[in-house]
Amino acid sequence: MSAIDPTPPLRRLTEMAHGGGCACKIPPGELEEAVAALAGQSHDSVIVGLDDGDDAAAVRVRDDLAVLSTADFFTPVVDDPFDWGRIAAANALSDIYAMGGEPVVAINLVGWPRDVLPYEMLREVLRGGLAVAQEAGCPVIGGHSVDDPEPKYGMAVTGTARPDRLLRNDAAVAGLPLTLTKPIGVGLLNNRHKSTGEVFEQAIASMTALNAEASRAALAAGVRAATDVTGFGLLGHLHKMMRASGTTARIDRAAVPLLEGAAAALADGFISGGTRRNLDWVRPHLAPADGVGEEDLLLLADAQTSGGLLVVGEVPGYPVIGEVLATGAELPAGAIAIV
Structure with a gap:
């Protein structure tokens, strides 16, 4: 009797996602309703907060320096794990550029179905993210991961900008x-x-x-x-x-x-x-x-x-x-x- 391989064949990454990339976002109207309670906070150092749904938060630390903070992650948009990592990193870094800033440091955000997808694939995702971050001159230092039935990847990015620009x-x-x-x-x-x-x-x-x-x-x-x-x-x-x-x-x-x-x-x-x-x-x-x-x-x-x-x-x-x-x-x- 022939042996049966107990290892199931790898599924395409995009087959494991209910939506692809930024298309999996919570719809804008529903999101605005959900975060409404957070808007209107008053802090002297906050230049840009939640009120207008901007791309990143901006906090003044000096008259000539603002710190920008953002996070962005999503489900697979392509099947190639390296390319998915590159895309997710470029997307997260974009929030800093959209505010007129330069990225300073990033950390990885990962959800991974560890019993379904191999860690070799996760390494490719992280390698892709690192490649784009290095292109941006932004070090990737650490991060956070959870066991998740749906794969997700992205970054939290900190940047800087001039408050008047x-x-x-x-x-x-x-x-x-x-x-x-x-x-x-x-x-x-x-x-x-x-x-x-x-x-x-x-x-x-x-x-x-x-x-x-x-x-x-x-x-x-x-x-x-x-x-x-x-x-x-x-x-x-x-x-x-x-x-x-x-x-x-x-x-x-x-x-x-x-x-x-x-x-x-x-x-x-x-x-x-x-x-x-x-x-x-x-x-x-x-x-x-x-x-x-x-x-x-x-x-x-x-x-x-x-x-x-x-x-x-x-x-x-x-x-x-x-x-x-x-x-x-x-x-x-x-x-x-x-x-």
């Missing part, structure tokens, strides 16, 4: 252009990857690219308002910024850059639940022009993982996708016109 959610000014520093569509390609196993190198390249250069270019251009585009999609993050700033925005749909293959993935129906929830949340604040259809809105609401910076102001070398407008009767604060 922070990039904030609430500092958008009417009359300035909107710049986007990475193409959108990774959510669609990631969902196709999860469903079919196809690998999209253009999506991996976008998600592992640091936002460091874009952040420094924005600061050099005198920008004061920015955010990064992640799980709430371009429309969700733009709405939050306009609402916090008391302004509105207009997007030129044709000017928004797309990753190769994203439009095809949309047409083939690879739309995540997170993307649909994003659109449901922001839809009451949208004013689409004639000719802007449901597929256009789903694309603009696509849940991104490690997306680019959405900047109020023109940043040389990156596309302008619209402009910030003053509020009015037809477009109240937070509204978005789409042409």
Whole structure:
């Protein structure tokens, strides 16, 4: 009688996740309701807290120095563990760059199904995270892990910035252009990857690219308002910024850059639940022009993982996708016109 191998075959990483990457975030409306009790805290040293849902907290420690703090982790967005580690690290570091800061130190955050996935795979995840952190010049020192039936990985990152040069959610000014520093569509390609196993190198390249250069270019251009585009999609993050700033925005749909293959993935129906929830949340604040259809809105609401910076102001070398407008009767604060 032949022996039976008791070791079950390894499952694809994305098969073990109910959602992929930032698409697994708690929907924005539900999240705001959950954390409402934490908002409004008053501390003299806090420059940026919870009130406007900014990318990182900022605490003044000297007149010329603010400490930034953030944490970000998520379920597997790709099957390759090294690439997942790289993507998760770039995504966590992005919050510091989105505030106009530089990362100083990071610690790992891990949930691992130790009875299902081998530690060799976890080492690859950590190695990928370290590779991107080293590219950013940010040491990774320690971390925290739990036994978890669903694999999760990310980082808590501490950075620094000048208090008078922070990039904030609430500092958008009417009359300035909107710049986007990475193409959108990774959510669609990631969902196709999860469903079919196809690998999209253009999506991996976008998600592992640091936002460091874009952040420094924005600061050099005198920008004061920015955010990064992640799980709430371009429309969700733009709405939050306009609402916090008391302004509105207009997007030129044709000017928004797309990753190769994203439009095809949309047409083939690879739309995540997170993307649909994003659109449901922001839809009451949208004013689409004639000719802007449901597929256009789903694309603009696509849940991104490690997306680019959405900047109020023109940043040389990156596309302008619209402009910030003053509020009015037809477009109240937070509204978005789409042409």
